[in-house]
Amino acid sequence: MVMNYHGDDSVISALKKRGIVSPVTYNRGMDMRATITSGRLNAHNRIPVELVFNKAEDIDGNTMIPAGTKMAGSVVRYKMPVYDSVISDQMDQDTKRTFLETFKNILAEISFPVKRMAIGDTFKFVAPLNFALGDLTIKLSFSTVYTLRSYDATIANFDIDMTYTLNKDDSAMVASGGGSGSGVMVLDLKNDYPLKFTSAYRIELAANKNGVFITSNISGNSDSENSIYPVKKPQ
16 A cells, blocks of 8 residues: 655644655555364354464564464354454453454455356445545445356355445545455355455545545455365264
8 A cells, every 4th residue: 555645844744743754655464374163053043153363474474363362253144254252362452352343344345145146147245444544534335246157066156346435424524536356256155155265456545634635545455265174073
């Protein structure tokens, strides 16, 4: 992500005093590996799930999430798991809360069809997305269209088209921009879970508030692969 700040001399001077020199460049990435274990269907028609992080490092090899950190939640059919708690003796409560919300937002971007589809059929998923642009918060609408391209007895292959649309509801801020992206999803039909999910996107935003004009170019990609194994019953 590259962010540029513009304004009169007083604005630029104030930013420099805060250590902000335009352009500001962020390059972030994570290599994450985890194990998810599911339980039995309960009386509420939900399946309990537990996720344990085995590894979570940034692009420089620094630990982002301590190994052994656990997340507990549940799942219903045609949905991604919903996690409601973080279990870790190396995180304080504020860190747990922030991490839980971030992880929920990531999973909220993935959806599944709830009815039978033919090749070429599509289904659409829309969710809100808040994006921090300096000290400003830009509200976007994130829309994903899944198109079924092929399937067999075990998996279905989808093309993904993403659109980011600006929500203009802040009268004190003038903003413009949007973005798009694409990807693929391979869905395990028996377990209703993605074996592969890849996406790449690009967003361009501009905002003007209280004399500060900010432009930003954001690009990113994600690539996840999952393997599903039955839990071995104790002897």
